[in-house]
Amino acid sequence: MLRTFRRRQFLQLAAAGALTPLAASRLLAEQPNRIVRVHSPQNHEWNFHSLDSFITPTESFYIRNHFAIPQIDLKQWRLKVEGAVEKPLSLSMDELQKLESKTKPLLMECAGNGRVFLTPPVRGVNWQLGAVGCAEWTGIPLAAILERAGVKREAVEVVLEGADRGTVAEPPSPGPIAFARGLPLEKARQPEVMLAWGMNGKELTTEHGAPLRAVVGGWYGMASVKWLTRIIIADKPFQGFWQTLDYSYFQRVNGMPSLTPITEMQVKSQIARPALGEIVPAGKPYTIVGAAWTGNDRIAQVEISIDGGKTWKAAKLTGKPVPYCWRLWEYEWPAPKPGKVRIMSRATESTGLAQPMERNADYRTYMIHHVLPVEVEVR
Numbered sequence: 001m002l003r004t005f006r007r008r009q010f011l012q013l014a015a016a017g018a019l020t021p022l023a024a025s026r027l028l029a030e031q032p033n034r035i036v037r038v039h040s041p042q043n044h045e046w047n048f049h050s051l052d053s054f055i056t057p058t059e060s061f062y063i064r065n066h067f068a069i070p071q072i073d074l075k076q077w078r079l080k081v082e083g084a085v086e087k088p089l090s091l092s093m094d095e096l097q098k099l100e101s102k103t104k105p106l107l108m109e110c111a112g113n114g115r116v117f118l119t120p121p122v123r124g125v126n127w128q129l130g131a132v133g134c135a136e137w138t139g140i141p142l143a144a145i146l147e148r149a150g151v152k153r154e155a156v157e158v159v160l161e162g163a164d165r166g167t168v169a170e171p172p173s174p175g176p177i178a179f180a181r182g183l184p185l186e187k188a189r190q191p192e193v194m195l196a197w198g199m200n201g202k203e204l205t206t207e208h209g210a211p212l213r214a215v216v217g218g219w220y221g222m223a224s225v226k227w228l229t230r231i232i233i234a235d236k237p238f239q240g241f242w243q244t245l246d247y248s249y250f251q252r253v254n255g256m257p258s259l260t261p262i263t264e265m266q267v268k269s270q271i272a273r274p275a276l277g278e279i280v281p282a283g284k285p286y287t288i289v290g291a292a293w294t295g296n297d298r299i300a301q302v303e304i305s306i307d308g309g310k311t312w313k314a315a316k317l318t319g320k321p322v323p324y325c326w327r328l329w330e331y332e333w334p335a336p337k338p339g340k341v342r343i344m345s346r347a348t349e350s351t352g353l354a355q356p357m358e359r360n361a362d363y364r365t366y367m368i369h370h371v372l373p374v375e376v377e378v379r
């Protein structure tokens with residue numbers, strides 16, 4: 001699937017004898033493939049159109065920062081665990097790395113991914129399709145730390161606090177605050193919730209949260225707190241900034257909209273190729289490719305429409321299902337006919353829940369998972 005412009009450039013260099021094919025592929029793997037959405041604080045998205053592997057290279061993995069990246073001296077750094085625990089902890093990286101480590105792939109998607117497609121336009125970082133990625137994380141289950149500290153009976157919530165802090169202008173925060181997010185104890189104990197120091201077989205990089213970050217499988221990215229310094233076990237649900245004023249949506253309770261923290265990822269598929277506005281050659285088979293994912297379930301099918309949603313045909317799911325990850329898919333478009341075409345993809349979970357065709361306004365500016373048509377021209 002050597003299709004993207006970037007790959008072509010490298011292959012041309014290799015073909016011209018400027019690089020050996022091996023050197024070209026190594027250089028390519030190290031090239032960041034990201035688009036700047038906000039320069040400072042750093043918010044970069046991945047070029048989703050270049051999707052060609054299950055694991056997203058670290059250099060291309062999107063970066064979502066609310067504040068400047070904090071300065072951390074690893075010698076001074078400790079992970080503190082406090083609150084409703086029998087034994088408060090203060091652990092160095094050496095102590096953490098002596099515990100039994102695990103490596104697993106987990107998908108992460110920002111709750112605002114796809115925001116640029118909302119009409120009318122809304123406030124917030126204008127992500128296109130690339131605030132999502134799947135990486136292999138190395139670390140320990142959060143459950144192991146909770147067990148070591150001895151969670152008291154009154155505990156209900158686990159609050160994760162990062163070392164980065166600042167003042168939020170809109171809605172205004174009460175002065176400088178640290179980035180923090182809470183998880184119900186039940187979720188915090190699940191094996192897909194990790195504290196990671198490694199990403200894709202290497203040390204976690206600074207922009208992705210070194211020395212230690214949470215990765216909360218199945219949930220939107222805001223829960224995966226980076227530059228983790230403190231874990232507080234609380235006896236009440238956390239009501240912090242990023243789960244009330246921010247990263248919350250309206251859930252209907254007795255028919256009334258009630259603000260609720262955003263948690264699980266919603267069933268979704270994205271088309272990587274063709275891209276919006278692309279010119280597709282007429283009469284030649286074209287492989288439409290993309291990815292599909294969901295929070296707590298499995299992708300059962302992905303369907304494609306090339307007539308603006310009138311008829312749907314099954315795409316082929318490639319690879320194997322991996323828990324809390326995406327499933328890549330492809331669809332062979334046999335003979336594109338000249339004209340303007342609206343391509344759509346629609347994913348369904350094994351529970352039967354499918355991607356909705358319309359945007360749900362209760363989601364405010366988050367959880368953008370409705371079917372998004374990709375208009376192309378065949379000629």
Ligand SMILES: Nc1nc2c(c(=O)[nH]1)N[C@H]1C(S)=C(S)[C@@H](COP(=O)(O)O)O[C@H]1N2
Nearest residue numbers: 062063064065066110162179221224225226
């Ligand atoms: N400390 C801290 N953790 C954070 C954030 C942050 O700004 N500060 N952003 C969150 C959000 S909204 C997302 S989507 C993910 C993004 O992780 P990444 O930058 O490694 O892709 O980190 C989360 N963890």
Ligand SMILES: [Mo]
Nearest residue numbers: 110111221222
């Ligand atoms: Mo996010």
